[in-house]
Amino acid sequence: MDFDTLFDALYPPLVRYCHRMTGDRDAAEDTAQEALVRLYEHKVEGPEPALRAWLFKTATHLIRDRYRVDENRRRLLEQNPVTPTKLDEPDQVLERGERQAMARHALDRLPERDREMLLLRYEGFSYKEIADAIQVAATSVGTLLARAEKKFVEALERTEEPA
């Protein structure tokens, strides 16, 4: 697979995943790009699904390494509050910003492993691939994922409740 084809297919979901994980644009771009450079640096070859799995796994570990400490993570989020993308109507901007903040808050409440598992699943990875990426038994993924989903939705609902 040539560079452009690989990049076009894999970079957008990878940077999206990194952004969902970190809540930080710069960190997401740096991590996604670093993972891609390492793919070439290590001369990793294979079918696209395997390359994709390798990249996401590498990005997951990079994020763990660089951003896992809760204090750092909170600081990053405080310094880089989620900003809404450009929309025409001020009401839309406000509503989207609020929804982003709620989702970010709910994700932030999850333990690291739950967050990784949830985000990998919603990028379309199979249970086996998730198990490999975060190093848990494949047979545990369903149980852990169900728990992670529930926690996320509960956290989401709590943030929606009026104070």
Next chain:
Amino acid sequence: MNHISEEGLLALRDGDDLAAADAGHLEGCVECQARYDDVEARARTVSAALEVLDESWDIDAARASVRSRVAAVAAARAADPASTVRPLAVPRGASSTVWRAPLARAAVIVLLLGGTASALPGSPVRDWLSTLLGGGLVVEEIPGAGVEGASAPSAAPAAADAQGTGIRVAAEAPLRISILGLGPDQDVIVRWIAVDEVAVLAPAGSRFTSSDGRVEAVVSGGPVTVELPRTMTPATLEVGGRIYLRRSADGLEVTGPTVDRSDDRIFFRTR
């Protein structure tokens, strides 16, 4: 009647192989069907909440950046096949003149020429890069590679002692040392030294990179010895993503699992 477990319902919803046995039951069980509808609704809620986080990205700028860095790796490899030095991400806002070594400067020149030329369709530089970078690890459907992949390139050590291999570079503040690849019950020894150098020594097969005060080691096992300048601040040592010690103007904060400690060294053992 044994109903389908929660994880079974998720596996069915997600089309996972593990769920094949439950599919028949679901068709004939009203109760499980209702629970299945609930997990489907939950998936829609999660998906919608995650999608709202997504933003637009400058894909072309990212492509150019990755292409340049890949070219730099190729150039460095061509200039010195045994080199362990590779470009790390330049912090935003930092000067672009981050590399000080002559080799790195040469690599930048080659990179600029190569990056431009490789963008041209049919460019021989494209093939040249492909040749330089090709022929490595072939991953299967489920990669077994670790963080750095199973195909860690052969690397000549920048420094070595009886432990096997290592890196020794001039220390620059802020100093950050990251050690990856250690399992539990492995020893990490920090020695304080009087000179402004930082060293990481580890068993053979370990791999090291450094750039602008940052040293990263992907080690093949323990023990690992880290030599740190006694007076440099700020300095941080991370092992497996966890901060083991941090020296700032306020003093030394040790947060890793210590086994022994003296004026000259701190002895950690991973958990």
